[in-house]
Amino acid sequence: MSDYRLSPFFTVLQAAEKASQQGGSAAIGAFNVNFFTQAQGVLEGLRRADAPAIIQASKGANKFQGGPDKIFYMLTRAMEDSGHTLPVALHLDHGNVEKGEECADSGYSGIMIDASEEEFHLNVAVTRGMVAYAHPKGVGVEGEYGQLAGVEEDVSSEETVYAKPEKVVEFFRRTGADALAIAYGTSHGPNKGTNISDLKTEIVRDSYRNMEAAGLVDDHFLVGHGSSTVPQELVEEINSLGGNIQGARGVPLEKIKEGIEFGLRKINIDTDLRLGITATTRKFFRDNPSAAEVDALKGAREVLDSQLDAIDPRDYFGAVKPFDILREPPAESGIQAFIDLMELIKERIAVHVEFLVNEFGSAGLAGSVENLSLEDMSRRYGGDGNC
Numbered sequence: 211m212s213d214y215r216l217s218p219f220f221t222v223l224q225a226a227e228k229a230s231q232q233g234g235s236a237a238i239g240a241f242n243v244n245f246f247t248q249a250q251g252v253l254e255g256l257r258r259a260d261a262p263a264i265i266q267a268s269k270g271a272n273k274f275q276g277g278p279d280k281i282f283y284m285l286t287r288a289m290e291d292s293g294h295t296l297p298v299a300l301h302l303d304h305g306n307v308e309k310g311e312e313c314a315d316s317g318y319s320g321i322m323i324d325a326s327e328e329e330f331h332l333n334v335a336v337t338r339g340m341v342a343y344a345h346p347k348g349v350g351v352e353g354e355y356g357q358l359a360g361v362e363e364d365v366s367s368e369e370t371v372y373a374k375p376e377k378v379v380e381f382f383r384r385t386g387a388d389a390l391a392i393a394y395g396t397s398h399g400p401n402k403g404t405n406i407s408d409l410k411t412e413i414v415r416d417s418y419r420n421m422e423a424a425g426l427v428d429d430h431f432l433v434g435h436g437s438s439t440v441p442q443e444l445v446e447e448i449n450s451l452g453g454n455i456q457g458a459r460g461v462p463l464e465k466i467k468e469g470i471e472f473g474l475r476k477i478n479i480d481t482d483l484r485l486g487i488t489a490t491t492r493k494f495f496r497d498n499p500s501a502a503e504v505d506a507l508k509g510a511r512e513v514l515d516s517q518l519d520a521i522d523p524r525d526y527f528g529a530v531k532p533f534d535i536l537r538e539p540p541a542e543s544g545i546q547a548f549i550d551l552m553e554l555i556k557e558r559i560a561v562h563v564e565f566l567v568n569e570f571g572s573a574g575l576a577g578s579v580e581n582l583s584l585e586d587m588s589r590r591y592g593g594d595g596n597c
């Protein structure tokens with residue numbers, strides 16, 4: 211497994227900052243995954259684009275697969291199967307202290323600790339505590355400041371609480387965090403509002419400028435959550451295949467790219483991949499009506515037939531663990547249909563990931579990620595105190 215070790219969260223993000231200082235502007239794609247085929251698809255897209263990336267799992271994804279150790283295994287197994295040696299970090303998305311510690315102990319290379327609903331000083335204290343736990347293991351930490359509107363698992367807020375750019379430097383200095391998600395008007399989930407004027411990319415610009423003035427930009431990174439573009443052709447495709455998704459809207463790609471120009475170095479993508487998986491699965495059932503009868507897929511078809519607005523694969527796939535299946539193919543009939551569907555999903559994701567990392571400016575950056583192990587990273591963190 212040593213050839214397939216995960217890269218530190220820090221070095222992956224730093225490659226984007228270096229590229230940005232050399233005249234380009236780049237951010238690392240952070241792709242949420244829930245199951246093996248999804249991880250395979252992301253890796254395939256990254257390979258086509260020669261891009262480094264962050265693969266992340268939420269608390270819900272960890273639960274779906276039975277724990278952080280299972281997600282760690284899922285990703286390293288997918289890397290091993292495909293010979294993937296480009297830099298990939300594994301990150302916990304929206305963690306709390308308990309999950310953060312568990313993931314830092316389970317091989318993750320980054321932890322997001324989301325205490326953004328707390329008062330600023332409490333948020334700082336909780337985040338600093340996570341840094342104290344994670345950095346000695348070489349594990350990077352992302353905090354969040356401000357609140358995004360929308361719902362993501364157990365994280366929800368009615369409306370945006372914008373980050374104040376003048377507090378961003380203070381947050382980094384007092385916590386020692388590597389990265390900070392700042393609320394600038396994007397939302398979680400597929401409904402990102404209709405009002406483009408809610409998007410205040412100047413918050414990113416001013417935060418980055420303040421960090422620059424404080425000498426922080428080389429090793430501290432801004433993050434954009436809720437950044438799926440929700441392609442309307444994908445929504446229309448799902449609806450033409452029996453789904454019924456209304457009012458889903460994302461962030462225009464141009465706005466995300468403006469955010470990257472202004473200083474975002476990590477862009478979180480979740481909803482777009484879910485939509486692609488849902489469209490592919492619905493199309494597969496339409497083209498292969500008999501597939502709905504096989505044991506491995508029966509449940510998925512039933513959920514999609516009854517929940518027309520379903521877009522979360524966890525809702526219709528149960529715990530999908532095709533690596534177990536592929537290692538020891540059971541005699542069960544219909545397993546080939548399952549494998550065929552997973553291949554289609556993998557390709558769909560690969561195409562979308564390749565497209566996105568090209569747009570984000572991180573295509574071709576795999577070779578510029580500093581080659582450090584988590585042990586190396588631990589020593590580096592130890593050497594420079596707070597930040």
Ligand SMILES: [Zn+2]
Pocket residue numbers: 304362398435436478
């Ligand atoms: Zn988020």
